[in-house]
Amino acid sequence: MDKIVLLGSTGSIGKQTLDVCRAHNIVIKALSANSDVETLEAQAREFLPEYAVIADETLVKDLKTRLADTEIKVHGGEKGLCEIAALPGCRVVNAIVGMAGLVPTLSAIRAGNDVALANKETLVTGGKLVMDAVERSGVKLLPVDSEHSAIFQCLQGAAGNKFSKIILTASGGPFYGKNLGELAGVTKEQALAHPNWAMGEKITIDSATLMNKGLELIEAVWLFGAEPSQIQIVVQRESVIHSAVEFEDGAIIAQLGSADMRLPIQYALTYPERLDCPAKKLSFEDLSALTFGTPDEKTFVCLAAAKRAIEKGGNAPCIINCANETAVRLFLDGRIRFLDIGDAVEESLSEVKFIANPTLYELLDTQKSAEKFVLTKFGLSK
Ligand code: NAD
Ligand code: MG
Secondary structure (H helix, E strand, O other): OOEEEEEOOOOHHHHHHHHHHHHHOOOEEEEEEOOOHHHHHHHHHHHOOOEEEEOOHHHHHHHHHHOOOOOOEEEEHHHHHHHHHOOOOEEEEEOOOOHHHHHHHHHHHHOOOEEEEOOHHHHHHHHHHHHHHHHHHOOOEEEOOHHHHHHHHHOOOOOOOOEEEEEEEEOOOOOOOOOHHHHOOOOHHHHOOOOOOOOOHHHHHHHHHOHHHHHHHHHHHHHHOOOHHHEEEEEEOOOOEEEEEEEOOOOEEEEEOOOOOHHHHHHHHHOOOOOOOOOOOOOHHHOOOOOEEOOOOOOOHHHHHHHHHHHHOOOHHHHHHHHHHHHHHHHHOOOOOHHHHHHHHHHHHHHOOOOOOOOHHHHHHHHHHHHHHHHHHOOOOO
């Protein structure tokens, strides 16, 4: 098995990836985090990688001091992330949150490394650049997101038959069935209380606004070469059916399992092999019901905005993604209200400059413009 370079090892996906590596003695070549030096140090001491990278460059010295008694090489910044992503002959797990994952993903692909991708913002913001790079270098882009892993697994037995439809399931989040009036005063604590999944804070808020499903729709368009109109979003309250595909003849193949990310993470690490997994196995006897519904796009405007953005193309998905990243940060900091997130995302689409065929440089510029738009909208400076 390839050695693993793990970007974002201190986060929710990062820690669960290490759980899988522990269970199967998978060798870690490099670990990285944004600013959590303490956790990164502990992980480095356990897994003894060749490299440990801290993205926040002001913390490089601290990490070097902490690991001075080891052989581990310490680097910093985006440059450090790109260096480890390009180490020859490795499988790169990208568990970074946000558009910060895009450049390291491109670095891995260009170096010829297979990528297990949890960082959906990579494909939302730079889908075309990424898929073009994948085609040029011939690497595998293996989905980690549970829905996309499910779709990928459903397609394994397709024998070249193309799906007619992708059924992308959504839990509906903590506010399913609520109206705008009920959502006006919701708190950060309420928004962070996801019914089925324990995840990082940003994606948990995205699940509450349904932005997450919008980002996942865009992710599926790029990963599976689907038209947006071929993707049907269905609420599956229990998060047992992780997604499904429908073929020409009407047959639907679905993937089911417990709500535990270690299964999709492991499949992306060991693909095409299946090994025993530390995740709890799903038992049909324990299921009392499977409940389905339709997402309410009038209330959860982020989902509608994401659909408009992928139809529009160009840098539009990058615009709404980056407006959302800024708005979620402001909401988590207690500076704007829950419904402000949707307003910011919707308005960004017409307020930030559209570019039909953006370069990487133009996407990074779009990120700055979208952030500036949101801050200005709320009269904030950073
Ligand atoms: P998290 O916030 O728990 O962890 C994020 C990790 O990225 C941390 O290790 C952090 O140090 C690192 N990081 C943050 N900003 C960075 C930067 N600017 N540069 C370098 N590193 C940085 O997030 P998470 O919940 O683990 O999610 C990670 C990604 O996986 C997201 O894109 C999310 O949408 C996706 N995802 C997560 C889950 C889940 O269950 N948590 C499920 C599906 C998809
Ligand atoms: Mg998902």
